[in-house]
Amino acid sequence: MAQVTGTKRLIFDAALALAAERGISGTTMDDVAVRAGVAKGSLYYNFASKDKIFEGVLSEGMAALTEALRSARTGLHGWAAIEALVTTLLCRIAGNTALAKVMAGDIFRTDRAWQETSFAFRHQALAEFAAAIEEAVPTEAGAAGVTGLMASSVFGATLMAGLEWLIFEPDRPQPEVVAAVLATFSGRLNPTPGIR
């Protein structure tokens, strides 16, 4: 996806900042124009509607995330790949908390005009986790077709812990958060791994 620049960039950044504060539904085209410092004519010239802006913002964010995840796990296998994915996702959440908040709030909305686009991008990001998990877990997990659910679990755990950290405990050093999320999956919760 080509980098969005110029007026479109100003509009994307303003829309994202507003949605992180008050939600997508609570953000109007007028708000976006004022925050971006862009005339209303110019705003509508670039985007026909608020839906088009947020479709763009979320698609751009998810595409960048997928690319970062893919590159992070390249050459790694098993637990090392999962570690790299969790670390990268936490890094991205810390680097753009507004985007993470808006995505977390939007991920299960089924009434959005951009729903199909959003589901497709979500699927691509989750597929990076699924690929690493498929390699790490015994074949019977793959056979039951539950790799996708395990990918959602790892993604959801990282997203929730990451937002918890940035919203409620922003002073905690990032490596502690990475370690805590990884500890959840490492097996230490289950001291008798025979019982699964």
Place this chain on the structure above:
Amino acid sequence: MAQVTGTKRLIFDAALALAAERGISGTTMDDVAVRAGVAKGSLYYNFASKDKIFEGVLSEGMAALTEALRSARTGLHGWAAIEALVTTLLCRIAGNTALAKVMAGDIFRTDRAWQETSFAFRHQALAEFAAAIEEAVPTEAGAAGVTGLMASSVFGATLMAGLEWLIFEPDRPQPEVVAAVLATFSGRLNPTPGIR
């Protein structure tokens, strides 16, 4: 928390159903009155504002969830307690998917009138997970104060996998979903548990 009944019950159920379809911000008092089959005068007699309705809906839901979690882990320890908590949370999500969707979308909003109430209830639900984790993990995790983040991870994993299941794969039997989420935490992702 006393069971909400009568007109208030009709209003809560209508508000929740609408918010699951179109978000809290997209739901108006007029919509709620129509969906509940309640006159506007009666609606405002019971709740001064939309904020008051959703504060009530979310508080009731979180209180019931916390009670269910607490009762599920009573008498259990370690991994068995975590299994019971994950199973119970998935059960609640399946039993009231509308509530789970609205909670998932609202959990990191920082602009809500009911924010303090919502944070307090969220904290109570997470504390049930934290208590079980504290018992299950080696002391160094507790010492670093990361039990809360691990609780968020387990909660976030279960919430995301549960919504993924109910929205995208509703035909999958519940035991498979429980097994997939538990497999994520069981240690099978990390075949060499020495490397943590």
